[in-house]
Amino acid sequence: MQWPALLSCLAALVTSAFAGGSDSSAHSKHATNGGSAEVGSRLGPHVPPGLVGPGYDFVDGKVVKRPEKSVQLPGDAWVVKTVGKVLSAKRTGDSSFLLQCEGSTKVLVTFYRMDIVRVQLAWDGDFDDPAKEIVVGEPTPKDLRVEMQDLGQFFDFQAQGHEGAVRLRAEKEPLRLALFRGSSQTPVWAEQSGLSRNGTATFQTLAAAPDEAFFGGGMQNGYFSHRDHVINIAVSYNWDDGGSPNAAPFYISSAGYGVFRCTWAEGTYDFRSPNIIAHKEQRFDAFYFAGAPRDFKGLLEGYTYITGRPFMPPVYALGIGDSDCYHNNRHGNNTNVALSVMEEYRQWNMPLGWMLVNDGYGCGYGEGPKEFPSTMSTLSHVSKGLLGDGVVTGLWSGTDFSHVASEVSDGRVRVLKTDVAWVGGGGKFAFDAVEDCVAGIENNSDARRFIWTVEGWAGTHRNAVMWTGDNYGSFESIRWQVPTFAGCGFFPQGHRSA
DSSP: OOHHHHHHHHHHHHHHHHTTOSOGGGOOOOOOTTOEEOOOOOSOTTSOTTOOOTTEEEETTEEEEOOOOOEEOSOSSSOSEEOOOEEEEEEOSSSEEEEEESTTOEEEEEEEETTEEEEEEETTSOOOOTTGGGOOOOOOGGGOOEEEEEOSSEEEEEEOSSTTOEEEEEETTTTEEEEEETTOSSOSEEEEEEEEEOSSOEEEEEOOOTTOOEEEEEEOTTOSOOTTOEEEESOOOOOSTTOOTEEEEEEEETTTEEEEEOOSSOEEEEOSSSEEEEESSSOEEEEEEEOSTTOHHHHHHHHHHHHOOOOOOOGGGGSOEEEOBOSSGGGTTBTTHHHHHHHHHHHTTOOOOEEETBOSTTOOBSBSSOSSOBOHHHHHHHHHHHHTTTOEEEEEOSSOOTTHHHHHHTTOEEEEEOOHHHHTTSHHHHHHHHHHHHHHHHTSSSOOOOEEESSOOTTGGGTEEEEOOSOOSSHHHHHHHHHHHHHHTTTTOOSEEO
């Protein structure tokens, strides 16, 4: 397939998403009591005939649906507890309010901007913030005025000063939330039932309009439009179609809102109406962003205000990279071979921006048969030779980055790649690993960060390039990579690769 045809396919996919997404008649009812959910058709009715969509194959002249994995909804029991009625509400700060509910349950409402509001629920009344490292944006009380009104059956919390300012409504008996913009009486979103929990998860149930489309969830390999489907927000180590190599607890709606669940816990997002958004933890913490319908740019601006703006990679990071292990039998256990490989790029007039010279399990840098060598003189020699031809040197975390200070300052390393051996179980561990790599480069050189990682999360976009995992250079991979990268555009993974 040539690039113009490929782009036409992408345009058709995007058009189908805004025209109504997938065929809702194909989906089954929500699974209950912890059962599995059968996922609906991914080939929308507006996709031109003959175009094979994600999750489908073209066999004997026919489009054939692949069997999809069932998704286990969190918990053995569907509903253990749903939040009860509101007993009282009071102001606790310039832009924050506390709702006392039945039992010990408390809900904290905090306005960060006129278009951003945070809702936290503590079932036992004690709030915690285990994912606070993700959040960098702060409330702006000097620029923000929020009023609370007791209107009988509900409380209204209204940001002032702008027609598009958000208004959070809290119905009292029982507590159910809805978000409005300005004076509109039509909610941007509304809970179909109150915040609930089961044995393992806390979840929110939201109504969905018939023509509403949903995107996001980070990098979802092969998919970008999630209406009538279930996605996993979790570490998957699945680099192929259907994997989630860089999931993120954020989704966005064509109705004009986005939701960021501030957590490290794994989740399941069920976008079959009603939407059930669950994370495996006994707490609830969500930021809501509001804007005009389909104003995805504005919603992403709000999200990156809270979680940080995407970083700007150095110029060499925008070029082609070569990742290989040169200290192995195939290359004579000699990292200097990287210089010969670089010369081949030049002979064929191929641009090259950077090279990872130890990208492989069991690979270090040096000369000779020693396992995992770390010979600084060899690394420095190779880096100097590559840099003389405009190519920057990088290292993979095959073992660890315990020598990162000298590797950067003496070895002239300017690219670091974290892989399974370094990101561990993902989540906070992987997030911290990437931040350590950023410090390793920027604290020991005058270079800008360039980290290449997998199993990223919310906030990783401000530090690293995320990639889909190890893929084949085939048209089959390109087929599902195109919608994958389109989906990343609904999440601030501004720099990604395959």
